[in-house]
Amino acid sequence: MKKLILTFALALMSIIGFSQEGGATITITIDNVTSDKGKVLTSLHTSETFMKGKGIQNAETEIKDGKVTISFKNVLPGEYAIMTLHDANENKRMDFQDNGMPLESYGISNNVMSFGPPNYDEAKFIVEDKDLDLNIRF
Secondary structure (H helix, E strand, O other), X not given: OHXXXXXXXXXXHHHHHHXXXXXXXXXXXXXXXXXXXXXXXXXXXXXXXXXXXXXXXXXXXXXXXXXXXXXXXXXXXXXXEEEEEEEOOOOOOOOEOOOOOEOOOEEEHHHOOOOOOOOHHHHOEEEXXXXXXXXXXX
């Protein structure tokens, strides 16, 4: 009887363990950060969270030699966009000049550079069942 219970418990733990894994890993590389001062803040967004605050996953990374690598794990299939910011003064937000222009470097997925705020439709990409490697430029 003990063997049966132990076997059942191990089988249940295996099933639970496998069910928690899933989705793709998105690895983002940014290799043109202008200084190692501060941190890089990166957010994974859906259309519902884009430009409205925190993403569905968020990361804060130190900079080494002008480069960072960030990974978002267990991302379910769907449509997403990434926003990233060099928070040089570590105040956890983007700083602006008096005329509204950003003081700190930023980038979005698909490396779209436009005048004005980022646009979700230009930054979106599709996650399927395999891992993605993205390079974002500031």
